[in-house]
Amino acid sequence: MSVPARVPVVIIGGGPAGLLLARLLQLAGVESVVLERQTRAHVMSRVRAGVLEWGTVEVLRSASVGDRMDREGFVHDGVSLSFADRLLHVDFAGLTGRSIMVYGQTEVTKDLYAALDEAGVVVVDRAADVLPHDVAGDAPFVTFVDADGAAHRIDCAYVAGCDGFHGVSRTVIPSAVARTYERVYPFGWLGILSETPPVNDELIYAHSARGFALCSMRHALLSRYYVQCPLDDALDAWPDDRFWSELRARLPTEAAARLVTGPSIEKSLTPLRSFVAEPLRFGRLFLAGDAGHVVPPTGAKGLNLAVSDIHYLAAALIDALSGGSTTGLDEYSDRALARVWKAVRFSWWLTRLMHRFPDQEPFDLKIQEAELSYLAGSPAAQQSFAENYVGLGF
Ligand code: APR
Ligand code: PHB
Numbered sequence: 001m002s003v004p005a006r007v008p009v010v011i012i013g014g015g016p017a018g019l020l021l022a023r024l025l026q027l028a029g030v031e032s033v034v035l036e037r038q039t040r041a042h043v044m045s046r047v048r049a050g051v052l053e054w055g056t057v058e059v060l061r062s063a064s065v066g067d068r069m070d071r072e073g074f075v076h077d078g079v080s081l082s083f084a085d086r087l088l089h090v091d092f093a094g095l096t097g098r099s100i101m102v103y104g105q106t107e108v109t110k111d112l113y114a115a116l117d118e119a120g121v122v123v124v125d126r127a128a129d130v131l132p133h134d135v136a137g138d139a140p141f142v143t144f145v146d147a148d149g150a151a152h153r154i155d156c157a158y159v160a161g162c163d164g165f166h167g168v169s170r171t172v173i174p175s176a177v178a179r180t181y182e183r184v185y186p187f188g189w190l191g192i193l194s195e196t197p198p199v200n201d202e203l204i205y206a207h208s209a210r211g212f213a214l215c216s217m218r219h220a221l222l223s224r225y226y227v228q229c230p231l232d233d234a235l236d237a238w239p240d241d242r243f244w245s246e247l248r249a250r251l252p253t254e255a256a257a258r259l260v261t262g263p264s265i266e267k268s269l270t271p272l273r274s275f276v277a278e279p280l281r282f283g284r285l286f287l288a289g290d291a292g293h294v295v296p297p298t299g300a301k302g303l304n305l306a307v308s309d310i311h312y313l314a315a316a317l318i319d320a321l322s323g324g325s326t327t328g329l330d331e332y333s334d335r336a337l338a339r340v341w342k343a344v345r346f347s348w349w350l351t352r353l354m355h356r357f358p359d360q361e362p363f364d365l366k367i368q369e370a371e372l373s374y375l376a377g378s379p380a381a382q383q384s385f386a387e388n389y390v391g392l393g394f
Pocket of ligand 1: 012013014015016017018035036037038043048049105127130162163164165166167168169288289290291301302303304306
């Protein structure tokens with residue numbers, strides 16, 4: 001694959017944020033190169049959340065990568081919260097007129113790769129030592145070493161830092177400019193995939209005396225389940241039998257009775273964190289997706305925030321590069337962060353509502369129970385939950 005010496009936009013990171021940006025730019029006739037550290041097989045095998053807000057569905061359709069999603073994804077009109085041995089269904093469609101789409105992030109990534117390949121966009125995998133330079137000036141460039149050990153330099157007008165929480169882009173912003181906000185939660189989620197029918201037609205977020213659990217799915221014969229667990233637990237401590245009995249114990253009796261178990265085909269532990277870096281711009285470098293902010297998976301906002309960032313950023317870059325105005329770029333950080341913070345608040349709130357905290361006092365538990373009971377009895381509270389879950393407007 002030949003790497004151009006100059007393109008308008010270099011995109012660091014080939015996760016959903018970077019790939020979607022490359023796609024939207026390509027559709028507008030703007031050339032870019034994506035530099036991804038991992039192999040493509042690695043990127044496509046990462047299991048992540050599988051819930052798309054309707055705004056995300058519409059952006060993917062507008063990027064002409066929505067056909068398989070529309071064929072194979074599942075539209076859900078609500079989710080259930082369980083607590084005190086009951087199941088509370090929240091009717092998103094009735095409360096907000098909007099729904100969500102269950103379609104794995106891995107599948108979104110595959111669809112984006114396929115579209116970029118077909119359009120001939122250069123996506124370099126196994127790119128090592130990627131480093132943006134001179135982003136504070138007018139002539140930035142990015143250097144990296146390819147899989148054969150050859151060093152490259154790409155000159156550009158703008159750099160998009162889409163390289164996730166552990167990426168390099170955020171680190172080039174001087175600490176005098178950057179401000180970060182963080183909350184680390186004192187537990188993790190142990191997740192499994194199993195080729196069993198999902199326990200419920202829609203997702204169940206479960207509050208229980210033994211801790212949080214989540215029942216999700218990919219399709220009619222592929223379930224995704226999670227249980228809250230201590231952060232330092234080893235995967236070996238969670239053989240399948242233990243996982244299933246723990247999950248069953250955290251579900252209301254009626255759902256537990258329907259649970260179909262089987263061997264896990266994937267098992268992983270995810271730490272939970274809220275993190276925001278401000279601003280999302282430094283000179284000609286723009287951060288998007290997990291590079292700029294991270295949310296706990298409660299509420300499945302991670303991918304959706306990456307998509308809303310890219311929705312703003314792509315339009316702003318296209319405007320600036322087609323001889324239009326740079327106002328969109330100037331406003332990008334504030335616009336994106338305004339939406340990001342609301343999702344950070346929602347996922348923090350849902351995390352706090354549904355989990356057992358190690359230092360939780362009886363008072364805290366009573367507050368959780370009161371809030372869940374309030375949700376169950378108040379259409380206004382359910383509407384607020386629903387509008388945040390289906391996604392706030394762009
Ligand atoms: N150089 C090049 N690529 C890098 C570097 C680097 N130094 N560091 C990280 N990357 C790559 C990672 O390998 C990964 O493929 O950047 C990509 C970032 O992708 P994601 O982590 O998927 O982040 P993003 O595209 O913002 O998507 C956000 O995906 O990570 C989930 O939970 C997250 O759902 C959210 C969504
Ligand atoms: C998932 O399907 O993996 C999933 C769904 C909802 C969440 C988190 C993860 O809130």
